[in-house]
Amino acid sequence: MIEGMMESGIIEREYCESLSDEKKKRILRGFTSKPRIMTDARLMATPSANGTDTPEENPSESVIGFAKTVGLPKHAKIVDLGTGNGRNAFGLYEAGWENVIAVDINPDNLAKARGRRTTRGYNIPIMSADIRKTEFRDDYFDMGISYLVLMTLLTRDDIKQAVAEARRIIKPGGYLVMATMAAETFDKFEGSLEKAWKKYLGKDESRVLHDGYIYLSRRDLHEMFGGFEKIAENPIVDAKWKIYNHRVFYRRKA
Numbered sequence: 001m002i003e004g005m006m007e008s009g010i011i012e013r014e015y016c017e018s019l020s021d022e023k024k025k026r027i028l029r030g031f032t033s034k035p036r037i038m039t040d041a042r043l044m045a046t047p048s049a050n051g052t053d054t055p056e057e058n059p060s061e062s063v064i065g066f067a068k069t070v071g072l073p074k075h076a077k078i079v080d081l082g083t084g085n086g087r088n089a090f091g092l093y094e095a096g097w098e099n100v101i102a103v104d105i106n107p108d109n110l111a112k113a114r115g116r117r118t119t120r121g122y123n124i125p126i127m128s129a130d131i132r133k134t135e136f137r138d139d140y141f142d143m144g145i146s147y148l149v150l151m152t153l154l155t156r157d158d159i160k161q162a163v164a165e166a167r168r169i170i171k172p173g174g175y176l177v178m179a180t181m182a183a184e185t186f187d188k189f190e191g192s193l194e195k196a197w198k199k200y201l202g203k204d205e206s207r208v209l210h211d212g213y214i215y216l217s218r219r220d221l222h223e224m225f226g227g228f229e230k231i232a233e234n235p236i237v238d239a240k241w242k243i244y245n246h247r248v249f250y251r252r253k254a
Contacts, residue, residue, distance in 0.1 A: 059091020063177050066249055076142035081131045082149030086113035093122055103129040132161040136169045143175040151181040151213045167227040172254040179247040183217040
């Protein structure tokens with residue numbers, strides 16, 4: 001059993017199988033699509049550690065930079081909540097933080113992350129888990145990552161549950177790096193979201209980019225993250241694609 005788990009441990013189970021077909025489709029669509037809005041524009045020119053990964057597979061500079069800025073000890077315990085292909089977990093591991101655990105609910109993401117882990121020979125636990133209700137102990141992690149994940153959940157209540165769970169498993173004074181799609185993206189757009197995306201990105205991409213995602217406003221963040229103190233904010237802004245994503249760095253309140 002991995003350190004930090006409750007006695008029952010995390011069982012490798014595929015939560016999607018217990019859901020209705022419609023909810024299953026929405027989860028898989030949200031977690032497996034890789035539209036351009038998912039990419040930090042600054043990473044487009046950032047080479048990976050081994051020089052072969054695509055930009056979407058590179059770690060976010062902001063996650064590693066924040067860990068360095070706050071002086072996070074290299075022995076700190078870190079959890080990547082919704083790891084996707086593992087890019088941020090692997091980036092932290094490469095930078096010297098070896099106590100990283102990655103979790104995801106999507107079978108395809110888990111397979112990709114585990115495949116990359118095997119190829120690179122990294123010793124990172126990659127677990128199947130629902131970020132709304134994990135089986136980690138209270139107050140266990142020094143830092144959590146929720147990077148472009150919350151928007152893929154089915155409802156706002158699901159997002160609230162995921163935020164509350166992050167607060168439960170992160171130590172008082174511990175950190176959370178969070179990025180998600182911002183409702184403010186559409187403040188200057190005319191008409192529906194569909195028309196807006198067609199105008200800026202073309203017909204073929206418009207449906208994929210917004211379908212099924214939940215966009216959060218600053219007010220939403222203020223209400224949902226009441227258990228955390230905001231210590232910094234650095235939005236993801238891409239003028240070319242008219243993208244504005246929240247990126248906020250939090251400290252857990254006592």
